[in-house]
Amino acid sequence: MSKRTDSNLYTLLFATGMVIVVGSLLAFLASSLKPTIDENKRIEKQQNILYAMGVNENDESSAIFVSKDKVAGEFSKYITKQIVIQGGKTTEDENAYLIDVKKQQTAEKEGKERKLPLFIGEKDGKTFYIAPIRGKGLWDAVWAYVGMDENMVIQGAYFDHKGETAGLGANIKLRFFMDDFIGENLKNDGNFKGIAISKSNNDPKNIDKTDNEVDAIAGATITGDGVSAMIKSELRKYVPYFKTLKTN
């Protein structure tokens, strides 16, 4: 028995109709929600930057950002200056935090001069330099906001990822991992060395802050290697700027 729905014409019409209906529904939804989503992302960036300079509402064990309604005020209070480093030149830009690191990395690959944003914050008389960096994890992108002092000693860090394995690589955004970075020196004998995510486990309590190592997460080797590589290659680009701080 052949049904009406078995004919080729019907099948084609149905497919076309379905694509049009679903396509326009999704397009409408995506474009009408875009402003709200972009706003959420902007707020998140401000929260991340503040987190890396220790402005957060952390309790004993979990990482908690300053709340959404307070973030704009706190951001303008603590972040005193935003700069863009491009080809040795430094310019001020009050929207530097909106620079898309991923796009800048692509531009760099195409041989263009990359914009390096750096956010300068003041808290309790101390100056923080916060750099956004981005790299590759196991499945997808990993990124971080690293707060440093003028000697490139880490004062705070916020890590995040797009799709690392839950319970393993995804744990880079948990306090037990991020807090290990605080106090670690990115340099060794005055030269930039980075910080390696180490499996050798010589210092699991992370007491030695000058070994350029933090303890790795078991079962997340590739994510850890990605984080090490990201810190090494991305923060190195900021070394010339930190040198100018010394001569002034």
Add this chain to the structure above:
Amino acid sequence: MGLLSKKDAALITDPFADNNPITIQVLGICSALAITAELKASIVMAVSVLFVMGVGNVVISLMRNIIPSKIRIIAQLIVVATLVIIVDLVLKAVAYDLSKTLGAFIGLIITNCIIMGRFEAFALANGPWRSFLDGIGNAVGYGVILILVGFFRELLGSGTLLGFKVLGDPIEKTGLYALGYENNGFMLLAPMALIVVGIIIWIQRSRNEALIEEN
């Protein structure tokens, strides 16, 4: 008569035990292995699938008479993908923090073979109400196993439950760790999830004679 007839009630209870999608039909194993390293992720995945499965089954059931049989699989895929994208977009706009937590899972829902399986095997041939019950039943059956596996993997692998250190601190050596207990790192890797699922299947089969196969 109660809210559900006996036949309808069976749609909910069957997948829970005797016809469980994971342990009996062995569907949806990919996500059961991939995301059960911690309990929270298991719960989130279970709830997301519950939603997509309930709504998806109803949508497919309503469309069952107009979907051409030649392209029914594609039509089903589009329905799942659309639902998942809508959920993703709305969450990003309304509950951004939650969408960050869900992150990778949202995409994984599309590939869950239980969903396609129920569309194909049930919703295409049954009315919306019964399809809804079938969707919920299967999603719950799937979720229970996911949460069970997540519970054991997080407890034995990390010594925590939902992030709380229930067995003490492994670095400070408190609680059980003071007695020389160590976390089993292997529990965090996918092979151990397969073994845990296997143990659950074994227990279930040995307790239920109807499931024991004759050789």
